[in-house]
Amino acid sequence: DIQMTQSPSSLSASIGDRVTITCRASQDISNYLAWYQQKPGKAPKLLIYYASTLQSGVPSRFSGSGSGTDFTLTISGLQTEDVAIYYCHEYSSAPPTFGQGTKVEIK
Amino acid sequence: EVQLLESGGGLVQPGGSLRLSCKASGFTFSTYAMSWVRQAPGKGLEWVSSLSPSASSTYYADSVKGRFTISRDNSRTTLSLQMSSLRAEDTAVYYCAKPVTLVRGGTVDAFDFWGQGTLVIVSS
Numbered sequence: 001d002i003q004m005t006q007s008p009s010s011l012s013a014s015i016g017d018r019v020t021i022t023c024r025a026s027q028d029i030s031n032y033l034a035w036y037q038q039k040p041g042k043a044p045k046l047l048i049y050y051a052s053t054l055q056s057g058v059p060s061r062f063s064g065s066g067s068g069t070d071f072t073l074t075i076s077g078l079q080t081e082d083v084a085i086y087y088c089h090e091y092s093s094a095p096p097t098f099g100q101g102t103k104v105e106i107k
Numbered sequence: 108e109v110q111l112l113e114s115g116g117g118l119v120q121p122g123g124s125l126r127l128s129c130k131a132s133g134f135t136f137s138t139y140a141m142s143w144v145r146q147a148p149g150k151g152l153e154w155v156s157s158l159s160p161s162a163s164s165t166y167y168a169d170s171v172k173g174r175f176t177i178s179r180d181n182s183r184t185t186l187s188l189q190m191s192s193l194r195a196e197d198t199a200v201y202y203c204a205k206p207v208t209l210v211r212g213g214t215v216d217a218f219d220f221w222g223q224g225t226l227v228i229v230s231s
Contacts, residue, residue, distance in 0.1 A: 034217035036152075043221035044152065049207055055219060087152055091216035094166050098152040 002026050002090055006099035012107045019075040021102045023088035028068050032092035035064055035073045037084045038101075044087065048073065080106060109133040109220045111203050116225030123193050123229070129186040129203030129222055137181035139214065140206060143188050145199035146224075155201070156188065171197075193229045200224040 003026040013019050023033065031051040036044035046055045048064035051071055061076045075082055083106055088099040115127040129141070143155040156177040157166040165177055176189040186203050204218035 032216075036218075038152075043202055043224055044218070045221075046207070046217060046219045049215050049217035049219075055207075089152070089217060094157075095168050096154045096216065098154070101151045 001095055002029060002093065002097050004088055004090055004097050004099040006086075006088055006102050008102060009100065010103040010105070012105045013078050014107045015078055015080065017078045019078050019082075019104060021073045021086055021088075021104075023066075023071045023073070023099050025069045025071075025090055029090045029092035031067045032090055033064075033066070033071050034089040034091065035062075036087045036089060037082075038087065039084045047086075075104075078104070078106070109205065111205060111220055111222035113201065113203055113222040113225040116201065116227045118228045118230065119193055120231050121194060121229055124189070124191040125193065125227060127188040127190065127201055127225055127227070129188075131184045131186065131203075131205070134205070134208075136179075136184040139208075140216075141179065141186045142204045142206075142218065143177065143186075143201055144204050144218070144221075145197075145201045147196070147199040150199075153199075158186070190227070193227075195229050198227060198229045200226050 005024045007022050033051045035048040038044040047058050047062050052064045063074045065072050085101045085103050087101050110132045112130045119125050140159050142157040145155050158177045174192045178187045202224045203222045205220040207215040207217050207219040
């Protein structure tokens, strides 16, 4: 199985800051990577798929990059509503796997 | 509007069985592979199982293989997960999830719609 390692596990940033979360795959997954945002008590929400394709309706301050084994989710200008846990998800092969999550808080 | 509504969760004793259902609406259910993803309390996301549109192909996580069975009724737009020999480590919120639809056709195995989840607690 492919292992997905996210870093950091948590971060605290100020409103307006640029926030970067990384996800590393244990083997090449091309661009078969998605990012989700999950708020407490809610289902995950898709932000990005194919590593960099923004899901419809998602604010443009969210962006994704990377291919192969190293990927990044960037929030350009952190907002209060971005407080959540973020997960990466590789879907290059069965079984699909998720990163362990990154908790984003406001400083 | 796409909607996925899970039901069937509850408290069950170790070794017991439970059947989860996911009622889908707002899209052509019979043309999509569908999946179950779970989340243990305070933990991350774990893919559980997927089923092809015609139900001809099934996929399971090793942790549930031989104990869980995924199925679907396309006429009733319902996805199901029959869970047996339940263990404490199966305690989780179970979500059904739909893959992304590409504008140019086809799907992507990322999940653009999720149900609200149904909680399964395995405890004596």
